[in-house]
Amino acid sequence: MQKSKPFLSYTQQMDKLEHDKNLVIADRNYAETVLKRLSYFALISGYKKLYMNLTTRKYKDDTTFEEIVALYRLDENLRGLSLKYLLQIEQAMRSMLSYYFTEKHGDIQTAYLSPQNYDNSPRKKQALSTLLGVLKTLALNSTDYPYINHHRNKHKNVPLWVLAKVLTFGNISKLYQFFTQDIKVKVSKNYVSVNEKELVQYLKVLTKFRNVCAHNDRLFSFTTKDDIPDTVIHAKLGIAKKGSQYVYGKNDLFSLVIAFRYLLEKEEFILFKRMLNKEIVNFISKTTHISYNELLHEMGFPINWTKISAYKI
Secondary structure (H helix, E strand, O other), X not given: OOOOOOOXXXXXXXXXXXXXXXXXXXXXXXXXXXXXXXXXXXXXXXHOHHHEEOOOOEEOOOOEHHHHHHHXXXXXXXXXXXXXXXXXXXXXXXXXXXXXXHHHHOOOHHHHOOHHHOOOOHHHHHHHHHHHHHXXXXXXXXXXXXXXXXXXXXXXXXXXXXXXHHOOHHHHHHHHHHOOHHHXXXXXXXXXXXXXXXXXXXXXXXXXXXXXXXXXXXXXXXXXXXOOOOOHHHHHOOOOEEOOEEOOOOOOHXXXXXXXXXXXXXXXXXXXXXXHHHHHHHHHOOOOOOOHHHHHHHHOXXXXXXXXXXXXX
């Protein structure tokens, strides 16, 4: 069994970075403060790749500690920006799912707790049972949410529009997948050029990115096992293919940007894109060892990504 890496003090961590890894640390007090707040693993292990000489496994000459921190801060800002708009989509889905389901089945909680009101096909049965278990626990037991407790105790009924407030993005994504076809169609029609099957794909991918943002994981180079659908945006931007698969914008950060293009109001998307571009340009001004094109490649962005809002969807 391979031995785990030994404990290193902050001084030893800095010594290792300077002497073994060729990193320039001009202010050791600043570096120690950052390492205390972020940890060596989160900062160095998470953001070193683009600064490394892959042959020597050391940092490129003259790479500074501050440059690695700048990449971390870029990612931190991207998480905050992305989460803001993910939450907008999450809230819209909560609202529409509860509205269209209640419109058809009524507002009694037994309706959304009954498997008969969902796509209860054999291949979905176990996963649906798990989700209904979550809904049942929230509806029937005391919670930390006073509005749920109020409806349960006073009215003996927790409508779906109340319960939906506390569902995770993952719960919401699965709820949509299990809805019957007619309700899924009604929801998807609220989005331009998105059908119910494509919306399922988008929600699966958005759930993964939502979790990355919420858990403070590395976002800029994150990829998922799920894909968003092929879109007119992929074609209009001329994104290259490897076989039949687009090389950018399917399961990387640019796939999230494309999803936003389809699922956000146009004005909101323009604002998002403007702030995203500002963050990228600001980071590039702080580093001499990562080019604009290198960063875009790592993020899964085509060079002409800013044209995404120029094309009609």
